[in-house]
Amino acid sequence: MNFEIRxxxxxxxxxxxxEWVRNNMPLLRGLEEEFIQTKPFEGIKISLSVHLEAKTAxxxxxLAAGGAQxxxxxxxxxxxxxxxxxxxxxxxxxxxxxxxxTPEEYDRHIEMCLEHKPNIIxxxxxxxxxxxxxxxxxxxxxxxGGCEETTTGVIRLKAMAKEGVLKFPMVAVNDxxxxxxxxxxxxxGQSVWDSIMRNTNLIVASKTVVVAGYGWCSxxxxxxxxxxxxxxxVTEINxxxxxxxxxxxxxxxxxxxxxxxxxxxxxxxxxxxxITVEHMLKMKGGAILTxxxxxxxxxxxxxxxxxAVSKRETRKNxxxxxxxxxxxxxxxxxxxxxxxxxADGHPAExxxxxxxxxxLSAMYIKDNYKxxxxxxxxxxxxxxxxxARRKLAAWDIEIDALTPEQEEYLNSWDL
Numbered sequence: 001m002n003f004e005i006r007x008x009x010x011x012x013x014x015x016x017x018x019e020w021v022r023n024n025m026p027l028l029r030g031l032e033e034e035f036i037q038t039k040p041f042e043g044i045k046i047s048l049s050v051h052l053e054a055k056t057a058x059x060x061x062x063l064a065a066g067g068a069q070x071x072x073x074x075x076x077x078x079x080x081x082x083x084x085x086x087x088x089x090x091x092x093x094x095x096x097x098x099x100x101x102t103p104e105e106y107d108r109h110i111e112m113c114l115e116h117k118p119n120i121i122x123x124x125x126x127x128x129x130x131x132x133x134x135x136x137x138x139x140x141x142x143x144x145g146g147c148e149e150t151t152t153g154v155i156r157l158k159a160m161a162k163e164g165v166l167k168f169p170m171v172a173v174n175d176x177x178x179x180x181x182x183x184x185x186x187x188x189g190q191s192v193w194d195s196i197m198r199n200t201n202l203i204v205a206s207k208t209v210v211v212a213g214y215g216w217c218s219x220x221x222x223x224x225x226x227x228x229x230x231x232x233x234v235t236e237i238n239x240x241x242x243x244x245x246x247x248x249x250x251x252x253x254x255x256x257x258x259x260x261x262x263x264x265x266x267x268x269x270x271x272x273x274x275i276t277v278e279h280m281l282k283m284k285g286g287a288i289l290t291x292x293x294x295x296x297x298x299x300x301x302x303x304x305x306x307x308a309v310s311k312r313e314t315r316k317n318x319x320x321x322x323x324x325x326x327x328x329x330x331x332x333x334x335x336x337x338x339x340x341x342x343a344d345g346h347p348a349e350x351x352x353x354x355x356x357x358x359x360l361s362a363m364y365i366k367d368n369y370k371x372x373x374x375x376x377x378x379x380x381x382x383x384x385x386x387x388a389r390r391k392l393a394a395w396d397i398e399i400d401a402l403t404p405e406q407e408e409y410l411n412s413w414d415l
Contacts, residue, residue, distance in 0.1 A: 264290070
């Protein structure tokens with residue numbers, strides 16, 4: 001089968017969404033124009049698993065414009081937009097994804113995407129890599145390498161590399177400066193609050209927000225919460241990051257102490273059970289729980305399902321759970337990635353940078369895979385520099401350059 005989607009008749013709406021983001025993604029537009037001429041991926045098979053909405057779809061079209069034979073699936077059962085998937089099928093791409101898939105259907109779509117026998121994979125969270133190393137290692141025979149989009153996926157890859165089981169090189173796109181400094185911080189910061197506000201229709205100003213973790217995503221979430229008028233508490237396990245959070249003006253304490261104080265909780269740690277049932281039992285009635293990490297284990301949803309006396313949908317995308325103490329906690333988007341499972345994800349201009357890094361990193365794999373180790377590979381400084389300069393050019397911004405005298409000064413020790 002070349003596709004498995006909900007409804008091909010939804011394609012016109014998907015095309016409209018893709019055209020909107022295309023008009024707001026100048027870096028990808030520039031690469032698309034170049035790829036049409038140079039065809040850098042001619043005859044190369046790429047399998048991609050990323051949140052399947054309009055911005056991802058445009059990346060797929062850019063790679064296809066470069067000659068790639070694309071096989072596409074989603075990376076979360078709630079983040080696929082069915083009209084966007086239909087638009088890609090309408091454009092001739094192989095797509096295996098639909099919104100609200102069961103875990104079994106989601107795994108089947110991952111497998112169907114990989115039956116393409118790709119040369120390059122583009123992953124978000126590590127599900128393609130996981131399938132190639134467990135259930136279907138036979139489909140890894142032609143894989144040269146790939147790219148990983150997100151922190152959680154990079155963590156998984158590094159664990160595999162440490163054990164010596166990684167079968168091919170993977171570029172840690174998440175760790176590129178032009179990705180994590182902007183996508184993780186400004187993209188997550190804006191899109192998480194966009195989702196919380198549109199789904200709850202509640203004000204953020206005057207509320208106490210508890211942010212779990214203080215990595216780049218959490219920094220953005222805390223920064224935007226404060227800008228919206230909230231009092232922000234940060235919980236951390238890393239003492240250096242805890243100091244950073246305090247010096248950035250936020251209260252820092254354990255989740256156990258923060259639980260009774262918070263009105264809205266956002267977890268972005270990349271770890272499991274950051275928010276437990278024990279924490280929930282201490283929360284105010286009506287507390288709102290959200291997850292901004294890749295997997296839905298940061299909030300102990302299994303424990304909550306088991307401990308709840310009852311549950312009911314309190315608003316679209318929000319499930320209310322009554323606990324044994326009579327209080328109710330509200331979870332947005334099933335505890336899944338809140339900004340994409342219950343909203344539209346990062347702004348187009350932010351993903352323009354991240355996906356430009358993805359496209360150029362895929363080219364890097366194509367050109368260098370024969371000499372790369374089966375390890376987690378850093379994005380080259382050249383790729384970061386190209387993306388940053390293209391972004392500045394899109395804004396019509398010029399910056400200074402070192403003079404020969406300055407270069408000599410900076411490279412000398414005998415001054």
